[in-house]
Amino acid sequence: MISNNIEASGPRPKHLTIGRIGLYCFIITCALFFLMPLYVMIITSLKDMDEIRSGNLLYIPQKLSFYSWPKAWSEACTGFICEGLRPGLINSLKITIPSVIVSVTLGAINGYALAFWRFKGAYFFFGLCLFGAFIPYQVMVYPLLKIESAIGIYSSLPGIILVHTIFGMPILTLIFRNFYSSLPIDLFKAARIDGGNFLKIFFYVIIPMSTPITIVAVILQVTGIWNDFLLGLVFAGRDNQPMTVLLNNIVQVKFGVVEYNVDMAATILTSILPLAVYLLSGRWFVRGIAAGAIKG
């Protein structure tokens, strides 16, 4: 039978099915659950101590008070000094920026060498790197401490930067190497015929193609180094204590009243940077991972 009327069989399927609705409910519940601590932190930081003592953890503040924020920033006592978190911010920046630059650059060069200039034993070296990525920090803290004090950079800015660079190396080498392995090898061959040497090929051909993976590496390092507490406490020295160490000192008061609102404000201040990095670069992060950072 020939019909002039061409129809699909039955009506177009609906997009919003019961299963879908259930899925959305689940996702929204999960999101609320994970946002709960942040919510509590923010509202608590905006309450005064009287209201906090009354115990209604989840209630919105009846009377907004902002005094905890400036206090956390510049007045809270970290041990005997009462300058708040402010000096820690500068120290954290002084530690994080050079550490990220140095470690990402070295990681990229390592990955490039392992992916393209396959020397004898390259696979063994790569295996070592992989192994290194799984060794817990704590095992190496004491030996590193001895080494650093022997060469005289223990308890100094270069000391802590060196430590962060060393601990970043395995994972950075790994992700750069895997990313570069996914690039066509012909590109590298063509560059060699065109007369590029190790560094020229790296700078002119490889780096311009490395944007997605570099962003992944920078995010990993910025958040990792910013959030570090142990290494900062041990290696940075009294003058260079990062924000995380100062935050700990504010929260862990041994005497007087525990000012929960100041603690909450201080915690939020300390975690703003990694939070912002994730929120602003999420798209790039996913793109970089998809570009071959994790696979292979």
Add this chain to the structure above:
Amino acid sequence: MNNSVEVKKLSFNYGKVEILKNLDLDIKDGEFMVLLGPSGCGKTTLLNCIAGLLDLDDGQIIIEGDNVTWKEPKDRHIGMVFQSYALYPSMSVEKNLSFGLRMSNTPKNIISEKIDKASELLQIKELLHRKPSQLSGGQRQRVAIGRALVRDAKVFLFDEPLSNLDAKLRAELRYEIKKLHRDLGNTMIYVTHDQIEAMTLADRIAVMKNGVIQQLDSPKEIYNKPSSLFVADFIGSPSMNFFKGKFISSNNSFALNNSLINLNNYQFEHKPSDQTDIVFGIRPEDISVSVSKESMEFKIELIEPMGADTLIWLSFEDTPFSVRLEGSSEYKLGDVINIKFDIKRSSIFDKKTELRL
């Protein structure tokens, strides 16, 4: 004529696997040499060794009179075109072309002069400011050739440059590469597994298998007088028909079961002894329809029309074989036809050594 490239006793191992074994190859000045073979035969490895991208284990490579065995790729007077184009994705076409020159600190005015010349020749002038991702496959390949051109390479190396393109474009670019060779007169070494490319482009073809050159000759010789069973089978589409039988010296003929084919017209290079197992090979176009006293009767079992030609399939003592007829021929399935083998143009091989007799 001088040799442009000389490969002497070259060996290359990958781990414990021998890829190239004691290989010799001389390529004349201005010659278009095609390395042809199935995948894994070592042709690309050989090209990479010549380019200096792989370190060989033994032997010597001489390009334009220089012993370049241990020299860097850039010092070998070569330009190379890759299957994947290998254009630098972050650079414009112009920057791609000039990369090699910039690496060797060539003055700017000379760079732009050379780019002008090359882009004119390859008709990519209007593409100079585009990125490789904005180009079609054919345009990319042209830029890749331009990169070799700009560097004043004495020897062009092509690593399956057309394999990623569709059939029509492949034919077009094949034509252009041939024209380029005619105009430039450079030595070119071209790796492919496509026999049509090899036949159309080459001055000489080196047919390779398992790291050994099986036959090195002009396309015509290789097609008409394949030196081994492998070459005979590899070259030609539709491929050569083979019949396995015995040689009967008393009446100088090929015997397959009860049938005999007289070989009086065949020029043996080495005459086999009586009862030797031989393979009789004949190309589909060397079989013709004819009614004479030498002709044999066959029933058509299958017909493959290909436009210009029609291929019909028959059976000789249970071995199927094909005959190439004009496209206009109007045979039908089941028709009985008389055909004749052109013995002069056939090839006969020793079954054991697989070499031409």
